[in-house]
Amino acid sequence: MSFVWSRAKAIAQKEIYHVIRDPFALALSIGLPIFLVIVFGFAIEFNVKNIHLAVHDADQTQASRGLIDIFGKSEYFIIDKVTSPEKAQQAIMSNNDRAALIIPGGFEKLLFTGKSSQVQLLLDGSDNSTVVPILSYLESIQKMANKQLANFNPSENIDIKTRFLFNAELNSRWFVIPGLTVAIMAILSVLLTALTVAQEWENGSMELLLSTPVQPLEVIVGKLVPYAFFCLVAVVFVYIISRTVFGIPFRGNIFVFGLGCVLFLVTCLVQGLLISILTRSQSLAYQIANMTGLLPAQLLSGFIFPVESMPKFFQYFTMLLPARWFMVIARESYLKGSTFFDLGIPFLALGTLCWFMIFFAVKKFKKDLEP
Amino acid sequence: MHNDFVVTVENLSVLFGDFRAVDAVTFSVKRGEIFGFLGANGAGKTTTIRVLCGLLHPTKGEVSVGGIKFDTKDAEMAIKKKVGYMSQKFTLYNDLTIEENLTFIASLRKLDTKTYLKRRNYLLNFISFTRPLNSFIRSLPGGIKQQISLAASMLHEPEILFLDEPTAGVTPAMRARFWALINDLAHLGKTIIVTTHYMDEAEQCGRIALMRTGKIVAIDTPAGLKKTTFPDKFYEFEPRKTISYLDIQKLKICPEFEYFEPFGMRFHAAFKKSPEAEKFRQELNVDFNTKEIAPTLEDVFIKITEEKGV
Numbered sequence: 316m317s318f319v320w321s322r323a324k325a326i327a328q329k330e331i332y333h334v335i336r337d338p339f340a341l342a343l344s345i346g347l348p349i350f351l352v353i354v355f356g357f358a359i360e361f362n363v364k365n366i367h368l369a370v371h372d373a374d375q376t377q378a379s380r381g382l383i384d385i386f387g388k389s390e391y392f393i394i395d396k397v398t399s400p401e402k403a404q405q406a407i408m409s410n411n412d413r414a415a416l417i418i419p420g421g422f423e424k425l426l427f428t429g430k431s432s433q434v435q436l437l438l439d440g441s442d443n444s445t446v447v448p449i450l451s452y453l454e455s456i457q458k459m460a461n462k463q464l465a466n467f468n469p470s471e472n473i474d475i476k477t478r479f480l481f482n483a484e485l486n487s488r489w490f491v492i493p494g495l496t497v498a499i500m501a502i503l504s505v506l507l508t509a510l511t512v513a514q515e516w517e518n519g520s521m522e523l524l525l526s527t528p529v530q531p532l533e534v535i536v537g538k539l540v541p542y543a544f545f546c547l548v549a550v551v552f553v554y555i556i557s558r559t560v561f562g563i564p565f566r567g568n569i570f571v572f573g574l575g576c577v578l579f580l581v582t583c584l585v586q587g588l589l590i591s592i593l594t595r596s597q598s599l600a601y602q603i604a605n606m607t608g609l610l611p612a613q614l615l616s617g618f619i620f621p622v623e624s625m626p627k628f629f630q631y632f633t634m635l636l637p638a639r640w641f642m643v644i645a646r647e648s649y650l651k652g653s654t655f656f657d658l659g660i661p662f663l664a665l666g667t668l669c670w671f672m673i674f675f676a677v678k679k680f681k682k683d684l685e686p
Numbered sequence: 687m688h689n690d691f692v693v694t695v696e697n698l699s700v701l702f703g704d705f706r707a708v709d710a711v712t713f714s715v716k717r718g719e720i721f722g723f724l725g726a727n728g729a730g731k732t733t734t735i736r737v738l739c740g741l742l743h744p745t746k747g748e749v750s751v752g753g754i755k756f757d758t759k760d761a762e763m764a765i766k767k768k769v770g771y772m773s774q775k776f777t778l779y780n781d782l783t784i785e786e787n788l789t790f791i792a793s794l795r796k797l798d799t800k801t802y803l804k805r806r807n808y809l810l811n812f813i814s815f816t817r818p819l820n821s822f823i824r825s826l827p828g829g830i831k832q833q834i835s836l837a838a839s840m841l842h843e844p845e846i847l848f849l850d851e852p853t854a855g856v857t858p859a860m861r862a863r864f865w866a867l868i869n870d871l872a873h874l875g876k877t878i879i880v881t882t883h884y885m886d887e888a889e890q891c892g893r894i895a896l897m898r899t900g901k902i903v904a905i906d907t908p909a910g911l912k913k914t915t916f917p918d919k920f921y922e923f924e925p926r927k928t929i930s931y932l933d934i935q936k937l938k939i940c941p942e943f944e945y946f947e948p949f950g951m952r953f954h955a956a957f958k959k960s961p962e963a964e965k966f967r968q969e970l971n972v973d974f975n976t977k978e979i980a981p982t983l984e985d986v987f988i989k990i991t992e993e994k995g996v
Contacts, residue, residue: 325793329782336781519775525741526771526839527794528763 318536322529326537330511334541340507348499348549352556355491366449368392369406369415371399378423382434385459386416391452407439414438414449492557493649494618496550497642500576501583501616504546505608508587509600511538516595531681539584546580567648571655575644575665582637582669583608589676612638637672640665692717692846692877693738698747700733707733709900710747715879715893717845720872722891723881724987729897731881732774735848738879740765752845767795770844772835774851774881780824784834787823788841795842802841809837813867829860836867847871849880853887865890885983894983896990904990912981915989916945916956920981921967923953923974942966945989954985 334340368386372379387394395412397403403415417435425432438449515521524534557563565572587604594600613619615629616638622630633639640661647653655662693715700708708730715721723731736742738751740762749756752768778787792802810819813833823831832852840847849868853861865887872878872892880891888894889908896904896911904911937953938946942963945956953974957963970976 319796321796322794325790329779329786329790332782332786333779518777518779519773520777520779522741522771522773522775523777523791523838524794526739526766526773527791528766528796529794 318530318532323533323537323540326529326534327540330538330541333511333514334507334545340510344503344507344545344549347502348552351495351499352492352553355495356488356556356561365390366392366414367395367412369395369397369403369412370418371397371403371415372418373400373420374418374422376423378426378432379418381463382418382422382460383416385456385463389452389456391449404437407437488561489563489650490646491618492553492561492563493645494616494642496553496576496645497579497616497638498612498618499549499553500546500580500641501612501638502609503549504542504580504583505587505590506601506604507542507545508539508584509590509594509604509608510597511542512588512591513595513597513600517597532677535588535677535680539581539588542584542587543580546584547576550576563649565649566652567650568652568654571653571658572645572648574655575641575648575658575662578662578665578669579637579641579644582665582672585669585672585676586637589672589679592676592680611636615639616642618642634664635668637665637668640668690716692752693721693879694748694750695734695738696748698734698737698749699745700730700737700742701745706900708737711897711900711902713895713902713905715877717877718872718875719877719892720868720890721877721879722888722894723879723897724883724888724894724983725881725897726991728899730900731897732850733900734897735771735850735879735881738765739769739771739848741771767842768844768846770839770842770847772839772847772849772852774854776831776835778823778831778835778838781822783820783822784817784826785819787834788838791838792841797842805841805843806837809840812870813837827860829856829863832856832860832864833867836864844876846877846879849878851881851883853882853884861887885987888983896987898991904986908983911983911986915986916981918944918956918959919978920985921955921957922949922977922979923955923970924951924977925974927973929973940966945985947985947988949984954979954981956981 334344370383370386372383383394386392392414395406397406397415400415400417403412403417406412407415415437417437419434422432422434436453515524554565558565586608590603590607591600594603611633615622615625615633615636617633618638622633622639625633643661644658644665647658691714695714696712698708698711699706711730711734723734725731733742737744737749737756740751740756743762744756751765754761754764754768756762756765779790782790788806789802792806797805813836815830815833815837817826817830823834826834836849836852852868853864856864861884868878868880869890880887882888891908893905893907894911895902904915906914934948934953937943940946942958942960943955944958945954947954957967967976
């Protein structure tokens with residue numbers, strides 16, 4: 316009654332035959348990573364460049380011109396000068412400009428007297444997609460402005476809240492591609508395994524397996540290993556693309572990143588298996604896999620929408636999702652070079668979720684297969 | 687336990703929740719016997735067979751297969767090693783070739799390559815299979831698929847073979863061929879337990895167990911069943927002229943009949959033992975050509991299920 320590797324191996328081999336002969340599975344496992352890399356890497360631009368900025372300069376001094384210059388040279392903004400603050404507002408209303416910079420009279424004077432000078436920035440709040448990037452550029456611009464304009468009394472005026480240490484250019488690809496690893500793994504592993512056991516029930520071939528002395532654990536291992544392999548190949552593919560095509564630096568420890576990958580992979584595979592065991596039907600398994608694997612990985616993991624800006628309920632809810640924790644591990648170990656101990660909480664959370672998933676799957680599967 | 691019996695079942699019950707799929711069934715099967723289960727869908731045939739293959743645990747009762755008492759988890763695995771099972775669903779993988787399917791099953795049964803090749807060649811020869819082994823299962827006609835299934839269930843050289851509706855959905859010629867194989871296997875000393883819906887197949891069994899709502903309602907050889915169900919003379923009537931449906935319905939409720947059933951354009955009937963019934967039978971000669979025949983298994987099946995059904 317001990318675990319027999321040759322039986323697990325036979326099942327793994329059979330599983331590979333299924334995948335390479337099933338156009339859908341094959342297209343999914345090869346096509347999907349490529350497709351997602353193209354979409355997120357090339358087509359979708361999270362960076363906003365060339366924003367039209369209406370500028371009204373009431374001060375007309377060296378300092379005010381210097382400030383406008385900083386905006387203009389930043390590559391993010393195209394300066395459209397207007398003659399009054401009202402015109403600036405109209406420019407936004409008529410969609411000619413996305414934002415407006417209003418420099419009041421006496422700007423230079425205040426700066427020279429050592430007090431904080433204020434300028435006003437108007438943003439088109441109806442266009443959410445530009446507001447967030449503009450605000451983040453603004454901080455780096457403020458930093459430069461302080462450095463260049465306020466030489467007189469630096470201690471008073473330099474007010475830097477954030478520094479973009481790990482992605483100084485705020486290049487969205489740097490942020491997106493490591494996250495893409497998470498999305499691809501979640502989709503591939505959950506979907507492919509969700510179909511595999513259900514297929515066995517639908518075919519009637521489960522009867523064949525049951526009539527031989529094969530054991531549940533041998534079936535589970537045999538079924539998961541090939542899919543784990545497919546997913547790891549996909550991860551390596553994304554990694555190589557990100558290093559070569561996008562030139563994203565890998566600052567962390569490959570083992571920390573790798574450990575996160577394996578842990579997340581196992582969790583997802585077992586999740587797929589659990590779905591398959593529970594539904595016993597391929598079409599139902601497919602839908603549930605989409606809902607519990609693909610959607611959360613895309614929408615709730617922080618891949619596209621930051622967890623921090625979600626409603627409170629969802630911030631807590633995402634804690635139940637393995638994808639959220641692996642998203643942290645992937646990004647931080649990739650861009651920041653965080654160590655295993657820096658990522659203690661995400662690893663602990665992911666490990667716990669993984670353990671629960673395996674526990675339920677094995678329990679349910681054994682109960683199902685035993686007569 | 688008697689040495690000649692390879693399968694003994696005593697008071698076997700299988701419950702799914704409150705549903706009694708198999709209800710206190712007792713029977714035994716001799717070595718080399720072809721033992722048939724006959725009954726409607728849901729009568730409990732498949733459930734009984736699944737228990738005997740180690741796929742289901744008995745809820746109650748004693749089961750012994752191939753000398754192994756089915757009571758523990760270890761026994762389940764030991765039984766699985768000893769028996770071959772061909773499910774009523776087609777269980778091979780359509781997207782794998784014949785060779786891949788057979789190798790897969792051989793690996794699950796831990797056969798070494800030499801034994802596997804020997805068994806494979808023997809079995810393919812036995813079913814006279816001549817197509818290339820790298821053909822995909824899905825490209826084979828239904829009857830051939832069933833034969834490959836049969837070979838697959840016998841790779842590990844089981845003593846006892848369970849065939850659950852092996853010929854469902856197969857052409858008559860292929861059915862005949864399949865039964866020739868079953869008879870050959872029995873001659874080779876294999877014990878075969880088979881379920882079927884076809885009466886002509888049931889006729890070929892050594893003994894038949896008739897099942898109804900989880901119970902065995904009759905168990906005997908085909909000849910024995912006919913004799914006990916219709917101990918007296920049995921007749922076939924052929925109408926001399928066309929008769930209407932209404933006439934048949936009128937005839938059917940005549941109390942002199944012990945049994946009356948349309949059989950194609952003819953009628954099979956047995957009569958009650960009374961002078962009136964004898965007189966009634968002779969009167970029928972006016973409208974019908976009468977012939978004394980042996981009852982078919984179908985007559986037996988209808989008679990028994992009707993009786994117990996009331």
